[in-house]
Amino acid sequence: MTVQTVGVIGAGQMGNGIAHVFAAAGYDVVLNDISAEALAAAMAKIETNTARQVSKGQLDAEARDAALARIRTTTDLGELGGGDLIIEAATEREEVKHRIFAALQPSLGPRTILTSNTSSISITRLAARTDRPDRFMGFHFMNPVPLMKLVELIRGIATSEETYRELKTIVGRLGKTAASAEDYPAFIVNRVLIPMINEAVYVLYEGVGSVASIDASMKLGANHPMGPLELGDFIGLDTCLSIMNVLRDGLADTKYRPCPLLVKYVEAGWLGRKSGRGFYDYRSGNPEPTR
Template structure:
């Protein structure tokens, strides 16, 4: 099965980024969100992202125009009918994702592959809620999708070989490098990355070093392009906390205990770049 059209549920950072990648690669895209304002914000962010690529001379004005023409914004799930693939890219909340995935399942035909962009939730568990679990799969893009090459392709216990092969081929067709991962909380990258970020918060809370020096140490000492605390701000502290809570709940291992400082900052609404304040302050 060759994927020619894609539905994206969610016009936020991940959703509009995935939509952009697919449209630039020549796929027709339907991007759905709860209201027109959310869709307009998503389209605006795509235009800004494409303009940055033009400035870097990696995209032409003509390619930008063609990509935008391929993206249709909508608030109606009915517009998903007939698409090859639908990717759920909502916030990392199981109840919200389950509600959305149920709506997708009730709308599309059995020939449509359904994927979730979850970074930590069980693909097997989510697939079990689907009327055709063999066509369900995890497709985890990394932030920001237009720049990050990796896509984790996660098979649930029920995922068919045909579904897996179609998604691997599609990921390569849109210029990504897919890796196949077994179903487990956090999969591969976040299973390693998030505990490191969480430990950076413990180090910060204990006053061992300033946030700037913690990040500088990891950049200069481990050759990381961005420090763990700055990366947490980019990901969103609420997302980091949600993922750590999934690990802690699933593994029942104290090494995954979320740092109390991380919890407190999320409770205060200091969520990172998207709120203008996290570990660091940002212009909004």
């Protein structure tokens, strides 16, 4: 099977980035969200990001116009069902993902491949609730999608070799690198990364260091491009907490206990950059540590 039409569910920071890279690679994209305002914001973001690529010589103006013309938006989930490949990039909550795949079911073509951009949830469990577990995979892009080169490919227990090979070929066509991961909680990247961020929050919680000193220590002492608390804000603290809960529940190990301070920030609605405040306050335009 050759994939040409791609449906992307969710127009947030991951969904608009996924739509961007697929359209730039020559795929026809249908971007879906329940909110028309979110779709408009996503298209504005894609237009801004592709314009930046043109200004940097990474994309010529004609290719940019062609890519934008390949993206269509809709609030009707059923319009995606006839596509060759569907990528679910909704919020990191399992019950939401199950509802989306169930709603898609009546409109799906017999050969449509279903995938989830989940960063931590069991692919086997998501696939088992669909009519095509053999044509279901984890397709985990990194944020920001246009810049990050890695895509994790996660096979559920029933995923066919044909489906895996098709998605691996697509990753190459996107100009990215595939990393194959087994279907265990949080896969590879977030199994390593999110507990590190959680531990940095513990270091803050216990008073070992301030926000600024923790981030400076990891940037200058471990050569990380971004400090762990700054990175948590960038990812979204609610997403970090969701992944820690998946790790704790899935692996039953106390080392994955979310830090109480992380829980408190999420309960307060201090989710990071997207809410204007997390471990840094972004509302003035000049990020300031909140502790």
